[in-house]
Amino acid sequence: xxxxxxxxxxxPTDNPAELxxxxxxxxxxxxxxxxxxxxxxxxxxxxxxxxxxxxxxxATLPPRSGLATRRIxxxxxxxxxxxxxxxxxxxxxxxxxNAPEINLRGVNATTHSVAPLLIIHGNIIKExxxxxxxxxxxxxxxxxxxTGRALRLILLHVAGATPGTGDASTQxxxxxxxxxxxxxxxxxxxxxxxxxxxxxxxxxxxxxxxxGPHNVHDMESSDPAKILDKVASxxxxxxxxxxxxSQGEYFVALCPEHASVCASHGWTRNDVSSYLFNKATVNVxxxxxxxxxxxxxxxxxxxxxxDRISMTEKPxxxxxxxxxxxxxxxxxxxxxxxxxxxxxxxxx
Amino acid sequence: xxxxxxxxxxxxxxxxxxxxxxxxxxxxxxxxxxTKPNANILLQRLALRLHxxxxxxxxxxxTKNAALAAPDQVLGRLTKEVQIALTGxxx
Numbered sequence: 001x002x003x004x005x006x007x008x009x010x011x012p013t014d015n016p017a018e019l020x021x022x023x024x025x026x027x028x029x030x031x032x033x034x035x036x037x038x039x040x041x042x043x044x045x046x047x048x049x050x051x052x053x054x055x056x057x058x059a060t061l062p063p064r065s066g067l068a069t070r071r072i073x074x075x076x077x078x079x080x081x082x083x084x085x086x087x088x089x090x091x092x093x094x095x096x097x098n099a100p101e102i103n104l105r106g107v108n109a110t111t112h113s114v115a116p117l118l119i120i121h122g123n124i125i126k127e128x129x130x131x132x133x134x135x136x137x138x139x140x141x142x143x144x145x146x147t148g149r150a151l152r153l154i155l156l157h158v159a160g161a162t163p164g165t166g167d168a169s170t171q172x173x174x175x176x177x178x179x180x181x182x183x184x185x186x187x188x189x190x191x192x193x194x195x196x197x198x199x200x201x202x203x204x205x206x207x208x209x210x211x212g213p214h215n216v217h218d219m220e221s222s223d224p225a226k227i228l229d230k231v232a233s234x235x236x237x238x239x240x241x242x243x244x245x246s247q248g249e250y251f252v253a254l255c256p257e258h259a260s261v262c263a264s265h266g267w268t269r270n271d272v273s274s275y276l277f278n279k280a281t282v283n284v285x286x287x288x289x290x291x292x293x294x295x296x297x298x299x300x301x302x303x304x305x306x307d308r309i310s311m312t313e314k315p316x317x318x319x320x321x322x323x324x325x326x327x328x329x330x331x332x333x334x335x336x337x338x339x340x341x342x343x344x345x346x347x348x
Numbered sequence: 349x350x351x352x353x354x355x356x357x358x359x360x361x362x363x364x365x366x367x368x369x370x371x372x373x374x375x376x377x378x379x380x381x382x383t384k385p386n387a388n389i390l391l392q393r394l395a396l397r398l399h400x401x402x403x404x405x406x407x408x409x410x411t412k413n414a415a416l417a418a419p420d421q422v423l424g425r426l427t428k429e430v431q432i433a434l435t436g437x438x439x
Contacts, residue, residue: 005357007353009352010349010350011350012349013349014349019349026353037352039352057359060360064358065359065360066355067357067359071352072355075354079354105417168438293383293385
């Protein structure tokens, strides 16, 4: 299907500062300066996708029902400052956002602060220059920053997730500017996260729609239980959507040193999830007191007030991956709730 | 300087609202409670007021998750039972 009938504007200037004003007049952008998406620049962005139809519809993005083709994705990638080597990641991410379990309409429209977190796995990390080490959530790396930013620009421009009309987020979030991180496979004692989800391709991505990272600090423990008890405590705050929505997932981004402590005691990735499932619990009566409206699994409603209930309904909902560099800070990324993560191979 | 618009095309036409019913008397009104806090109270009282003022009959109440589209079965029951539905309450 050929859709190369995209609107082209003839702006009366190529002055970068004046262009920013013209972008703003059209309602484009995230508030930061952008690069003008000239046809020449867009063609260069598409150059590595040679052989792929630039006007194939990759996804239809709600709430605007905007059609995301490779060309439209490339246009926004240019504006965000991406390099062409990042385009396959971005195309894959947009395809993944279209998965029904993501529930993108809800993610974009809710009053919650949710943003899609894009996690990069495998060879593409080094090929496209993503940072999986020190400061992996940013700032300071072009690939992480601009891929995350381009994804947000596509949500703004194509999906129509504009604050006020397509995005009702009460406070917004810094994660809505750019939210992209790479997995530190070199320092992961458990191999790659994507493989643990059954995706064994050389490169893959995961999308998890959640909050910004909640820090977990443990400088002193050589016992996995003591580290993970702190992780569990970060999973148990009443303010998270996970508290009343039992299907919600958690992503636990362990730093290499915390992961190493767990692995050195023989704990697997699944052991970490199982431990956290058993420790990240609250009193059922307190949960009922805190939330009149609870999206619990049917069996959970039968629990007594004196029972304990996990913050998520099964251990498989606790997803563990390794990212970051030296130091002893990990993070917990709670879910928006009514969404499920997706892990898929990178495809141009 | 020629530049592309970053918004692209729209895949399906925007949905438009149904025309409002000119007469409510004799019709049935249903409630699709999206389970936001107090939505049930707001919608039921609104239905009651409409009944008192216009004679409209109050029909079934269905519920849905606020973050998800209403299931087809729910929409099917409403379509079958009522001509008008009250729905929607934000945070």
